Amino acid sequence: MTLNCSIGEGRLGILGGMGSEATAYFLRTLAQRSQATSDQEHIPFVLLSCPEIPDRSSAMEAGTVDVPSIIRSRLEQLEDAGCGAVAIPCNTAHYWRRDFASSLQIPLIDMVSATAQHAARLGARSAIVLGTRSTMKHRLYGDSLEKLCIRLMDVEEATIRATGCAIALAKSGDPDSSWKQLAHALHACRALHPDVIILGCTELPMVVPPGTMAVDLVDSDACLADACVRWWQSLSTGVEEPDIQFSEEIANEP
């Protein structure tokens, strides 16, 4: 049998490896949230795993264009491979999402917008976002939250530091120590009484011990996974759900 089609035809494209274990955790979340009861009901996709992409936070701080250029080129490879949409399970990379979306003909399923919309559905009016130093300092979630009338609250330097330690420990394969740092950060956040705390880095949901995901936590991994499932379902039903985050939505943002 010869398949006369591109490798991504009819599939979701995922750009991963930022980092590798976090991407695996995202795929587990995607599988678990697909409500599939047999292998064949899951979403077909191509994952291009590019751990070689240099650190996103450093690139943001330095203002260099190399890193967003590499990411954009990799997304274009997924488009050229025939994928119907692309998703990036990395919050920090979404700093350049307008740039990515504008260079693609296919939708970019936007993790930041999907997560902000979920917070709004929960009725949140205020939120703290925990993520990389760059995500927090550059208020990555600011526009998306404020458009939905959710106030993005600032945190103290010690909380940013503890979150950064949690991310670094997760990346180095020490989830227990990572969770201790994240628990410190969460404790400090809760003293400020936000309606929700967004886990806005893909390294964070995976270190939360099973069964302890509190109701005030919004998991950006799960929000992106749900948006991917809705995109996939919209393909088969032909009905576009209004809250699926496509590139057009991003292009229309102020």
Added chain:
Amino acid sequence: MTLNCSIGEGRLGILGGMGSEATAYFLRTLAQRSQATSDQEHIPFVLLSCPEIPDRSSAMEAGTVDVPSIIRSRLEQLEDAGCGAVAIPCNTAHYWRRDFASSLQIPLIDMVSATAQHAARLGARSAIVLGTRSTMKHRLYGDSLEKLCIRLMDVEEATIRATGCAIALAKSGDPDSSWKQLAHALHACRALHPDVIILGCTELPMVVPPGTMAVDLVDSDACLADACVRWWQSLSTGVEEPDIQFSEEIANEP
């Protein structure tokens, strides 16, 4: 920046989705066993996730050629995309591994051979393999184990049934019930005193509760991951390790 290269160039190719959560678990294992301390030290790969591939066990029982043809075509797509080697985190699909390896110009990193070799390194002289009914009934591991002087032991029908239940429960997203069934099967196996018990289905390692992977269990997921890491390291060092499972090794099997 334009990347004038194929999507898989310089990358490992992985054919997944059989099933989807098991593939995510394999990728986590691959990430954890890569001994990487930063994002950039992980293995770059393309995962073609094809949950739409019909059930492998049913195809083996029916003797139909459609399913191996689809798998072979998907592996060829990974080869055409420029991948340097391919791996399939699905034991049952390895029933057709000679067919796949002979149609590829790049190595197929063979999960069954890698797992058998690991059992040999542990000093095993006898083994029970737990997997799909087809894997067990058709003695998928027979040749590879016997070549290494490891006797493949048979089990009772009740053990095959319990293992099949464990796999089905894992696929349906019920790891706790799956583990109960697997624990029944393991108990029956241990009464036969094999040197090792091979978890020869990718659905099984993921339901073993953390910290309870006993020393007599051989995890085929971990063995494939280690073989992939060795392949990747051999690319950068230029030194081929003798026990990396390439297609030539399979072609030379009796």
